[in-house]
Amino acid sequence: MKRAVLLAIGDELLSGSRRDINCSWLASKFADAGWEVRKIEFLPDENAPIVQALDHWAGQTEIVVLSGGLGPTHDDKTRQALADFLSVPLIIDHKAYNKIAERYNPAEQEGIERSRSTQGAIPEGTTAVHNSKGSALGISFHHKQTVFFSFPGVPDEFQKMAEECVIPILQNEFAARRSFFVTGWAESLLKDHLASVFKRRDLHISILPSVNLIELALSGEESIVNEVASDILSLLPHDCLPSGCRSLPEAIYYEATKKNLSVSAAESCTGGMIGAALTGISGVSKVFYGSAVCYSNDAKKDLLAVPSFIIEKYGAVSSECAIVMAERAQKMFKTDIAISVTGIAGPDGATAEKPVGMVWFGLASSEHSCTFRKFFSGDRDRVRKRATAAALEYLWRSLKGEEIVCPYS
Amino acid sequence: MKRAVLLAIGDELLSGSRRDINCSWLASKFADAGWEVRKIEFLPDENAPIVQALDHWAGQTEIVVLSGGLGPTHDDKTRQALADFLSVPLIIDHKAYNKIAERYNPAEQEGIERSRSTQGAIPEGTTAVHNSKGSALGISFHHKQTVFFSFPGVPDEFQKMAEECVIPILQNEFAARRSFFVTGWAESLLKDHLASVFKRRDLHISILPSVNLIELALSGEESIVNEVASDILSLLPHDCLPSGCRSLPEAIYYEATKKNLSVSAAESCTGGMIGAALTGISGVSKVFYGSAVCYSNDAKKDLLAVPSFIIEKYGAVSSECAIVMAERAQKMFKTDIAISVTGIAGPDGATAEKPVGMVWFGLASSEHSCTFRKFFSGDRDRVRKRATAAALEYLWRSLKGEEIVCPYS
Known part of the structure; x- marks a missing residue:
């Protein structure tokens, strides 16, 4: 199974003043593609812990994705930490930044030009990732057989950039996946009722409860997933939402x-x-x-x-x-x-x-x-x-x- | 500033199928008391990464709090990982577990007795933490000058246990804290409007935006917080919610x-x-x-x-x-x-x-x-x-x- 690590950078995550959205969203995309997210870490806006985490995971995992810390202010440390990790200077990628600047109207050009020296900078030798929703470039590079991606933490920007460059390179490792949404059951009673299904070791089943709705997510070989799916439907003839409905x-x-x-x-x-x-x-x-x-x-x-x-x-x-x-x-x-x-x-x-x-x-x-x-x-x-x-x-x-x-x- | 690290254990956090609530909630309690949360890590339900994280943070921080992995099933690895980390066996704390068992009614006793051998176990030499909302004991101990707490991941249980044993031992490091909730402003315009306030280096200001409401959280010396609070009120005479209102x-x-x-x-x-x-x-x-x-x-x-x-x-x-x-x-x-x-x-x-x-x-x-x-x-x-x-x-x-x-x- 292929592995990834997600790092979210931001003091606001560590003071509890903002909840992470990006990592849990991207983790579910990795899981959908059959990848294993090995660890999620929230790090402060500080150079040393970021460099230390990059050093630790380089070569240990196929992909590392960083969220946050690419803004224009002195609080944003991710860009410099990436340069320090690679031992290279930051350089302005004018060509990539011009593509961002041209999206803004004349009244906004002054602000965009002011941020060019920070948000248009990338570590020398890395590749700029275009941001169609905001003003900071993303960054990607290979190092020690690990692919690194660094995107802004604003959820719209992060998700759009991840959809464009990360998700397409994940190769689906599972032959089949199927979800059932079950209403009217307490989790423990449902587990007892479906004991024959949960006993199986030839496929992976996750149980994801929300209010009065439990998602059963099956993944494994196609014939096995189909067999277990029909078991579930016959054990729960009235309580599974119609196929395609998730709520x-x-x-x-x-x-x-x-x-x-x-x-x-x-x-x-x-x-x-x-x-x-x-x-x-x-x-x-x-x-x-x-x-x-x-x-x-x-x-x-x-x-x-x-x-x-x-x-x-x-x-x-x-x-x-x-x-x-x-x-x-x-x-x-x-x-x-x-x-x-x-x-x-x-x-x-x-x-x-x-x-x-x-x-x-x-x-x-x-x-x-x-x-x-x-x-x-x-x-x-x-x-x-x-x-x-x-x-x-x-x-x-x-x-x-x-x-x-x-x-x- | 005193430091803490939060570890959330659970495959469901790494597959994106469940979002963390406990860590962000507890992080805000630490921040309220003037503590710094150094790092938040989400770890899989696996022995080695948990033991490794415990080894890493022991002696590096005042408090480590773990959430999750204390259930009765084979997926739950935290209890054994704590025992391995301390190189001691797990023992059943019957006295502590009796206190849990007595809360359940006669019909539920069989189930509770079945879980005694797992959820009633703690590493030898550690202290059981009572759980008034669920059936798993919590665990606490000192090791290498770090205090460790391990609570179930069910938010109700985690929060209740943290409120009873962790929050009381935090000593408030800030002399004063005060929050304003501002409506009707975009974040960037508000920052410009309050530039004189944000320029100050003698107090800490967090900006926590939600939909049409921005929380400005001031912390610092009492006289400075009061001075800046009156500046904010005079700069925003119509847009701050009444004192005591948070929405x-x-x-x-x-x-x-x-x-x-x-x-x-x-x-x-x-x-x-x-x-x-x-x-x-x-x-x-x-x-x-x-x-x-x-x-x-x-x-x-x-x-x-x-x-x-x-x-x-x-x-x-x-x-x-x-x-x-x-x-x-x-x-x-x-x-x-x-x-x-x-x-x-x-x-x-x-x-x-x-x-x-x-x-x-x-x-x-x-x-x-x-x-x-x-x-x-x-x-x-x-x-x-x-x-x-x-x-x-x-x-x-x-x-x-x-x-x-x-x-x-």
Whole structure:
């Protein structure tokens, strides 16, 4: 297996004030191509640690990619560290920099010329990498049988440059890869359920859980991947998203489009998160019409015409309120199906009967409606995310025509 | 300055399938206490690289914290690597593990007992760290004048254990720290505007930009921090969030509560993101009533009663539609102020006159209403995030009673 090392340079990564995006993004591209990322290191904006890391990895790995530290200020040390590592001076690559300068309009030329002496410099004998999104040149070179790439840390620039020069040179080492996205399962229960699959030693399986969605990524020989894929589908006939869908909103869009059905929502504790998730998909307005976000009790009455007595008698977090919210949203938006959510996200608002994390969901179509109750653990943010993901799961299953067990309807 | 190194163990970090949360979180805690995080390394689930890293950092830094690799499966290598590094055997700490076991209910005892032989093991001579949120013991010990901590990688568990044993031993090295959150500025323009502040060498300033919000974090001697803080406030009289507020939703909640004003929204391209952002705050229902998410044109008519001729004549992305959306939301939710957003998030739906990234905003109160137009660059996700943040900025300024320049009203 071919190996790479990723180095991210920047004091802001070590003070926790900025989270790395570039390394985890590029690591997934390496993994997709069957490469092994041996190590990821975050280094300060300082010459010695950068030179030391370059010395350490030269000859130890096929590729080293550096992110960051190529800006124009005195904080940016990567360029000089590369020159020191190679024991060569920095020189200005005017030809490469002219190509960057010509992208800027006349008003910006003064600033670009000012940065030529820093951002246009590369270690002598190395190759400049064009940057079509920013003003700093990238750098690439071979040393001790290792290929080095150094790109700016701005994610747009880093990703574009890596896509242009790093990813094309990776040769896919796996014959086949396939992913399944499974909803409705806790990770530990899913592992038990798929024990026969996880026991296998003839292919590689990664488990990547997110909220109410677990990605199972298989990689290995094609016939084995296909065999295990059909095992998974027969063990999980109802819970794998359709092929090509990587999220619940994508699955909802796929299913609603296929069946020519429309959906809407009525949200209380999720406050718009269901709408925000669904509208992340371009073109979704054909199947998702909107969401009535009724956070206060008055809004439930004013926008959705939830009768006062329902809120007074049963409370806003109740099966009764959830069902009215879903039915009114379905009628108001004139959709085939509507989902509603009302719950106690916490930390305030809980009672003995209605603890933090208790959430009611309603599903309504013109023919029938039902409600569900779930209890989620975690803080406000987590309860809301889990409630959103559960609502999307119900909506997807309902679009599939699946019978959902309604213990509280 | 005191120094620390953070090591995150896990193949999933190196395949890009999971992003690190623990290290960046803990790094910010170290920075808050004036410590320097020297390096962050992501290592594979393999004995040799872990032992090598421990050997390398022992005696080189005051604290080393490890995250991950303490689970019960054969993938988890950290515990054995720590024992190998110290050249001692693993022993079961029954007393420490009993404390974990007693938290679980009778149905779960079998599983807990099964994991005792792995998750209850620590290297001989080290100290078990109690885990109040999971089933694996943490480990701590001194070696070559370095203090080592090893915690499970599950963020809840890691953070709780670090809060209990690591953060208390950090001594604050800075006399004073103070943060300002500035909205409405591009980073480069803000740097120019505050040039006199950034020139200073007698205090440390970090710039931490997020969407339409830049945190300026000052640290240094108390009198200097106070002096520079008052410079910043006089240079930015209208753009710093109120003291104690770290986000636009918090500032909106603060201002609306102070003035006893209520707000609502009508969202098209943001699809619920404004509502989702505001309802992230517990107790916000006192000032934020709800949002009418009208993603399809029909929903704008059905839910907000936007007249058909407005959409036909001017289009859904227009000043005319934005103003009607805001006015109807303000009346329907019976709030003092309402904000509306309608724009082209892309990649589809653009025309020559209405490019991707063009967004109209409307602000309405019972007395008057106005609209604004902005152009955002970037992909769908970025346009939507920036539109949400701009809407929140308008809402905040409007609550402050600030006159907002309305070039297109």
